Amino acid sequence: MTQVRNVKIVGTGKYLPSKKIHSNELDLVLGVKPGWVEQKSGVKMRSFIDNETASEMAAYAAIEAINASGLQKEEIDCIVSVSGTMQQPIPCNASLVQKQLGLSNSQIPCFDINSTCLSFVTGLDTISYLIHSGRYSNVLLVSSEVASAGLNWEAKESAILFGDGAAAAVLTKTPENESSNILAGHMETFSEGAHFTEIRGGGTKLHPNNPNAKYTDYLFDMNGKAVFKLSSKHIHPFMEKLLSYSHCTLNEIDLVVPHQASGMAMRILRKKLGIEEAKFMDILHHHGNTIASSIPMALHEAILQKKIQRGSKVMLLGTSAGLSIGGVVFEY
Amino acid sequence: MTQVRNVKIVGTGKYLPSKKIHSNELDLVLGVKPGWVEQKSGVKMRSFIDNETASEMAAYAAIEAINASGLQKEEIDCIVSVSGTMQQPIPCNASLVQKQLGLSNSQIPCFDINSTCLSFVTGLDTISYLIHSGRYSNVLLVSSEVASAGLNWEAKESAILFGDGAAAAVLTKTPENESSNILAGHMETFSEGAHFTEIRGGGTKLHPNNPNAKYTDYLFDMNGKAVFKLSSKHIHPFMEKLLSYSHCTLNEIDLVVPHQASGMAMRILRKKLGIEEAKFMDILHHHGNTIASSIPMALHEAILQKKIQRGSKVMLLGTSAGLSIGGVVFEY
Known part of the structure; x- marks a missing residue:
């Protein structure tokens, strides 16, 4: 069965907070030898919030995406927050973004x-x-992540990977005489890896008021080796399925936009899947891993850098905590 | 444009934790006069977790729903957690439910x-x-809520409303010769009320490790009067729109399944919208407000109690933090 949807990405935007953290500064702070952080993470610089909130960053990225789309913000008729972190437990992120966009009585x-x-x-x-x-x-999708709030600097190897930031996209139905569309999407979750990547505390199981919780329970924890082993096992057949649902060969894909997980993860992914370097979007060096913002931010950069034109075939591909693998193939 | 979707609810389930909290016990604990809690909340008894987690409760409700559907759990091909609270910040709830269901390598x-x-x-x-x-x-939708973890007993009037519990539904495409379908859905968000109902702390803005946070920042806070005023203003035109999208009159709706917010909220809603008592599903008395589980739990009870038959027209309707109003009309 075909999965084709007549949907066009009509605008994208991104926002990075102004505080820039260079890897050589982190070398000093973490007491490691010069060059270690960049070599280990693949990240030269990441941005951290100063006092921006996630919804403020989301609104900046959203306004850029809406402007690029040629629409007025009032023409947006659904706002979906697509973030891996939340600004506060209640209400949902998207409501806070609506308010930040000055659309608080828009319905x-x-x-x-x-x-x-x-x-x-x-x-x-x-x-x-x-x-x-x-x-x-006209749907606004917006990812906004304050990764820096939950990093465990005692777990250096994961903490050095992340950055803060937001990215947004505006989607509409493809106009009659145009060919933009979503060719296919696919997702697989392997919860045998549910506890390989987690923040254990802060929800209802280990509530912030729990006196028995340690401060590290509220921080990001990843078993990188286990994640690597499980995702390696499944990523290649996953991509083959996604391509077959798309009725595409890898050769026909003009650009793969991967999750910007880490330098090593991206290198191994690219080689394992046989994707040439020129067709593999990499913004890790100056952004770090910005959680769910990574893929739309890399997509936004690919559009700005004209690595994608109308008619280009693009594959979004990544892994996440869960452990999940997901991807979408679309004609831009 | 018609919104009709050929979707059938083929099974539902619920789970309540075994610890039962009667309102007359709360009267004593809270130092109020006998009968105050029940009179104020409309809740006679609610269930609180003993040591169940949200994903455990979700799995119990899910298994009941899957059994009712006649499917095997392995035939489910998408699991969506539809909860207002999270068990832990990472990974998402649905992954934890997949694991709890013994489907951790199911993809x-x-x-x-x-x-x-x-x-x-x-x-x-x-x-x-x-x-x-x-x-x-075959999609599993499951709501599971541990409201009790985030209640502020110093804010008696809201704390007494809530209960813990889970509810699930299995959805499939309607078979050829049947008439079950979703007639319409509608949602409106008014973020002028984003801060009327909130838990401010525990996300990236006020992280659990923030030394300046007070313990009440991590607890539920509601300005009931403001919520009431804003939702009252919009609920009637909202329902009219939902009915018009459904090509239905209120008279043709066999049962309204409202969010079980509170005794007073439900009473006022029913009268304001002109819904007769016999057509208004009310399980508040023995469940309390179980957040997102409220509506599917009331739907499950309506099916068990045969208030809904195949062919019945049902309206789900509620308000939420955000402030949002949402509803779906379907033929069961």
Whole structure:
């Protein structure tokens, strides 16, 4: 069965907070030898919030995406937050973004879709069915992540990977005489890896007021080796399935936009899947891993850098906590 | 444009934890006069977890729903958590539910949709487009809430409303010769009320390790009067729109399943909208407000109690933090 949806990405935007953290500064802070942080992470510089909130960053990225789309913000008829972190437990992120956009009496429906680092991919894949069917006309998808709030600097090897930032996209139904569309989406979750990547505390199981919780319970914890082993086992057959659902060969894909997980993860992924370097979007060096913002931010950069033109075939591909693998193939 | 989706609810289930809290016990604990808690909340008894986790409760409800559907759990091809709370910040709830269901190597895609108390309604509305189009065949929607973890007993009037519990539904495409379908869905968000109902702390803005946070920052806080005023203003035109999208009159609706917010909220809603008592599903008395589980739990009870038959027209309707109003009309 075909999965094609007549959906067009009409605008993208990104926002990075102004505080820039260079890897050589982190070398000093962490007491490691010069060059270690960059070599280990593949990240030269990341941005951390100063006092921006996630919804403020989301609004900046959203406004850029809306401006690029040529629409007015009032024409947006659904706001979906696709982030792996939340600004506060209640209400959902998207409501806070609506307020930040000055649309607080607009009636625009707001909700969140979350699959951690894959939230943008899952959101695009899911919501495109509602656009194709005519339920919504102009949807704002926005990822905004304050990774820095939850890093454990005693677990250096994971903490050095991340950056803060937001990215957004505006989606509409493809106009009659144009060919933009979503060709296919696919997702697989292997919860045998559910505890390989986690923040254990802060939800209902280990509530912030729990006196028995340690401060590290509220911080990001990853068993990198286990994640690598499980995702390595499944990523190649996953991509083959995604390509077959898309009725595409890898050769026909003009650009792969991967989750910007880490330098090593991206290198291994690219080689394992046989993707040439020129067709593999890499913004890790100056952004770090910005959780769910990574993929839309790399997509935004690919569009700005003209690595994608109208008609280009693009594959979004990544792994996330869960452990999940997800991807979407679309004609831009 | 018609919104009709050929989607059938083929099974539902619920789970309540075994610890029962009667309102007359709370009268004593809170030092109020006998009868105050029940009179104020409309709740006679609610259930609180003993040591169940949200994903355990979700799995119990899910198994009941899957059994009722006649499917095997391995036939589920998408698991969507539709809860207003999270068990832990990473990974998403649905992955933890997959693991709890013993499906950890099943590859079933797992993600969360969150619009606080309306999460089930938003999830049903959204995911039904993917079922209608053939993307997924058998979807498990599950809400599981540990409200008790975040209650502020110094704010008696809101704390006494809530209960813990889970509810689930299995959705499939409607078989050829049957008439079950989703007639319409609608949602409106008014973020002028984003801070009327909130838990401020525990996310990236006020992280659990923030030394300046007070313990009440991590607890539920509601300005009931402001919520009431804003939702009262919009609920009637909202329902009129939902009915018009459904090509239905209120008279043709066999049962309204409202969010079980509070005794007073439900009474006022019913009268304001002109819904007769016999057509208004009320399980508040023995469940309390179980956040996003409220609506699917009341739906499950309505099916068990035969208030809904195949062919019945049902309206799910509620408000949530955000502030959002949402609803779905379907033929069961």
